[in-house]
Amino acid sequence: MLVIVFFGLLAVALSHGLDLSKPLFDLLDQNKDGVVRLNEMFAAYDIVDLSKDGLMTFTEFAAGPHPGSPPLSIEEAFRYFDDRDNDKNNGVLDSGCVVAFFEDLDGNKNGEITLQEMTENYLALFLVK
Secondary structure (H helix, E strand, O other), rough: OOHHHHHHHHHHHHHHHOOOOOHHHHHHOOOOOEEHHHHHHHHHHHHHHHOOOOOOHHHHHHHOOOOOOOOOOOHHHHHHOOOOOOOOOOOEEHHHHHHHHHHHHOHHHHHHHHHHHHHOOOHHHHHOO
């Protein structure tokens, strides 16, 4: 049922020309060269890691920017990343979630994420349960 609702919302968004991944791409592409590299994603992670201990708590994650967020609650999004970091499902994010997210978005595995890859891969990541 959730998938049906999601596809309905996605169809409405796409029919209106809304690209949910572009705001996130623009935030991550810090040097504005048209591609996102892993170091740019790590820089964004470091900004949200308010305690600067290399770990991100739910409070830090929830306080961070979420441009172009998929239709997930903050809690669901946090669990998505916690399931993909180095110490899975421990209630704290580590930098492993950055690497996993980057690898999932980099469709051609060339070490750079283009806007096209972000558009094609971003929402699909959150459909997998």
